[in-house]
Amino acid sequence: MKTIRLESGILDENDRIADENERTLRSRGVVTVNLMGSPGAGKTSLLEMTAVKLGGSVRWAVIEGDIEGSLDARRLERLGVPVVQINTSGACHLDAHMVREGLRCLDLDSIELLFVENVGNLVCPAEFRIGESRKVMVLSTTEGEDKPRKYPLMFRESDLMVLSKADLLPHLDLDLDALLSAVSAVSPDLSVMQVSSRSGEGAGQWIGWLRECLG
Amino acid sequence: MKTIRLESGILDENDRIADENERTLRSRGVVTVNLMGSPGAGKTSLLEMTAVKLGGSVRWAVIEGDIEGSLDARRLERLGVPVVQINTSGACHLDAHMVREGLRCLDLDSIELLFVENVGNLVCPAEFRIGESRKVMVLSTTEGEDKPRKYPLMFRESDLMVLSKADLLPHLDLDLDALLSAVSAVSPDLSVMQVSSRSGEGAGQWIGWLRECLG
Numbered sequence: 001m002k003t004i005r006l007e008s009g010i011l012d013e014n015d016r017i018a019d020e021n022e023r024t025l026r027s028r029g030v031v032t033v034n035l036m037g038s039p040g041a042g043k044t045s046l047l048e049m050t051a052v053k054l055g056g057s058v059r060w061a062v063i064e065g066d067i068e069g070s071l072d073a074r075r076l077e078r079l080g081v082p083v084v085q086i087n088t089s090g091a092c093h094l095d096a097h098m099v100r101e102g103l104r105c106l107d108l109d110s111i112e113l114l115f116v117e118n119v120g121n122l123v124c125p126a127e128f129r130i131g132e133s134r135k136v137m138v139l140s141t142t143e144g145e146d147k148p149r150k151y152p153l154m155f156r157e158s159d160l161m162v163l164s165k166a167d168l169l170p171h172l173d174l175d176l177d178a179l180l181s182a183v184s185a186v187s188p189d190l191s192v193m194q195v196s197s198r199s200g201e202g203a204g205q206w207i208g209w210l211r212e213c214l215g
Numbered sequence: 216m217k218t219i220r221l222e223s224g225i226l227d228e229n230d231r232i233a234d235e236n237e238r239t240l241r242s243r244g245v246v247t248v249n250l251m252g253s254p255g256a257g258k259t260s261l262l263e264m265t266a267v268k269l270g271g272s273v274r275w276a277v278i279e280g281d282i283e284g285s286l287d288a289r290r291l292e293r294l295g296v297p298v299v300q301i302n303t304s305g306a307c308h309l310d311a312h313m314v315r316e317g318l319r320c321l322d323l324d325s326i327e328l329l330f331v332e333n334v335g336n337l338v339c340p341a342e343f344r345i346g347e348s349r350k351v352m353v354l355s356t357t358e359g360e361d362k363p364r365k366y367p368l369m370f371r372e373s374d375l376m377v378l379s380k381a382d383l384l385p386h387l388d389l390d391l392d393a394l395l396s397a398v399s400a401v402s403p404d405l406s407v408m409q410v411s412s413r414s415g416e417g418a419g420q421w422i423g424w425l426r427e428c429l430g
Contacts, residue, residue: 038254039337039366040358067338067368071361090368092307092338120365121338122254123282123307142357142380143255146286150335151254153282153305165357171386173413198388 014128017096021103021131028108031213032116034130036154037138039120042164044072045197046138046206047115051079053207058214060113063102065094067119082106093124096131112214122147126154134213140165141172145179148186155187160209167196229343232311236318236346243323246428247331249345251369252353254335257379259287260412261353261421262330266294268422273429275328278317280309282334297321308339311346327429337362341369349428355380356387360394363401370402375424382411 025032035043047062054060061082064073067090073083084105086098099116106114116132118125126135137158139147142165148155155161161183169176183190193209195202240247250258262277269275276297279288282305288298299320301313314331321329331347333340341350352373354362357380363370370376376398384391398405408424410417 038335039362040253040355066365069364071364092336119338120253121307121336123334123336124339140255140357142355142383147254149284149286150281168357168383168386171383 011127014096017100018129018131021096021100022133024103025108025114025131025133030108030111030114031134031215032114032130032132033210033213034116034118034125034132034135035138036118036122036125036135036158037120037164038122038140038143041120041138041140041143042197043117043120043138044075046162046164046195047076047081047117048079049195049197049200049203050115050207050210051076051081053203054210058113058210059111060115061106061111063094063099063106063114063116065098065117065119067091072117082111088119092119092121093128094118094130095128099130113210122151122154126157134159136160136162138162138164141168141174145175145182148179148182152186155183155190158187158190161190161192162202162206163192163194165196165198166194166201167199226342229311232315233344233346236311236315237348239318240323240329240346240348245323245326245329246349246430247329247345247347248425248428249331249333249340249347249350250353251333251337251340251350251373252335252379253337253355253358256335256353256355256358257412258332258335258353259290261377261379261410262291262296262332263294264410264412264415264418265330265422265425266291266296268418269425273328273425274326275330276321276326278309278314278321278329278331280313280332280334282306287332297326303334307334307336308343309333309345310343314345328425337366337369341372349374351375351377353377353379356383356389360390360397363394363397367401370398370405373402373405376405376407377417377421378407378409380411380413381409381416382414 070085073085135158285300288300350373
């Protein structure tokens with residue numbers, strides 16, 4: 001009982017700070033994408049591809065959420081993307097408070113797009129608003145067609161699902177129709193986009209979606 | 216501050232019930248394996264292969280942990296494995312209390328081996344003892360070589376790492392040596408076993424390891 005009361009207390013406090021982050025970001029005209037998915041789903045690879053495809057046409061930055069280390073941040077910095085690293089010290093998700101600290105390290109007037117790459121986890125990040133404009137989840141083709149039914153909250157909360165590692169489809173037993181049916185059953189309005197950061201498949205559609213968000 | 220205090224309270228209470236589970240299981244001579252890993256890493260597929268390879272030679276059962284539904288339980292029941300389903304109602308891991316409830320639904324005198332398939336999550340399950348004899352983590356070849364450094368606790372807590380989906384290696388850019396070095400750096404004593412539940416590669420080694428646990 002104690003747990004449940006505290007949990008809802010934490011979520012109320014998180015929502016309050018998420019609202020504050022949202023106001024801060026909106027007032028500076030920054031579109032913010034909360035990028036979520038399992039470990040190894042391909043979130044950083046998607047951002048690497050995004051860096052190459054966007055080139056200098058959009059001013060953007062990344063907040064990297066990791067339990068420990070800064071491996072992903074370094075991958076993106078190598079491509080010239082400004083990155084702020086947040087280490088969660090064991091926590092399995094980013095919350096609005098951590099992201100508020102991250103925002104303080106960024107020059108928000110110099111960017112129009114901000115990615116927040118969440119900790120790799122298909123469960124907990126979906127529970128915590130951070131003040132984002134859009135939630136995007138990455139599901140890899142290697143994760144199987146049953147994931148929407150097993151981890152429904154992430155699918156319900158997201159505005160877009162990027163089905164990553166599309167280049168591996170010929171080597172997998174994935175039943176793509178079954179996966180798409182499961183997505184529709186759990187989250188009827190969720191858009192799905194098939195992408196391979198390795199081959200570049202779907203890159204145009206992804207960049208188009210981002211440009212649409214930027215208005 | 217409040218969170219941290221409660222968290223340690225939760226973990227103390229969890230440890231108390233985990234000890235109780237451990238005593239219960241030991242007194243019946245049941246070896247219990249806590250099977251952990253990311254969503255889609257191949258935990259259930261490993262258990263399906265185990266069912267086929269063990270045949271009737273070992274009396275065993277499975278406790279399935281899922282946020283919602285019973286898809287994995289049904290996969291295993293189809294193979295004749297007795298399964299108890301635990302739905303965590305949103306929680307991202309099993310805890311000792313949930314497993315205690317599961318144990319009450321099993322005839323412990325009729326089994327010698329119990330698998331507890333945890334919720335798909337590379338983070339939180341590693342924090343909660345459930346009374347297991349061994350912790351086994353499944354990491355898929357598709358998850359990348361950086362995972363030990365990004366999610367170290369799971370690697371440190373586990374007795375064995377099953378590197379699953381080994382049949383996909385020729386189609387991936389995975390740097391296997393870099394992965395194994397990262398595993399050693401984070402958890403020097405962790406045994407690693409390369410397995411493909413699809414091709415059967417490594418099955419003999421896996422079944423051998425299980426038989427050794429059974430003594």
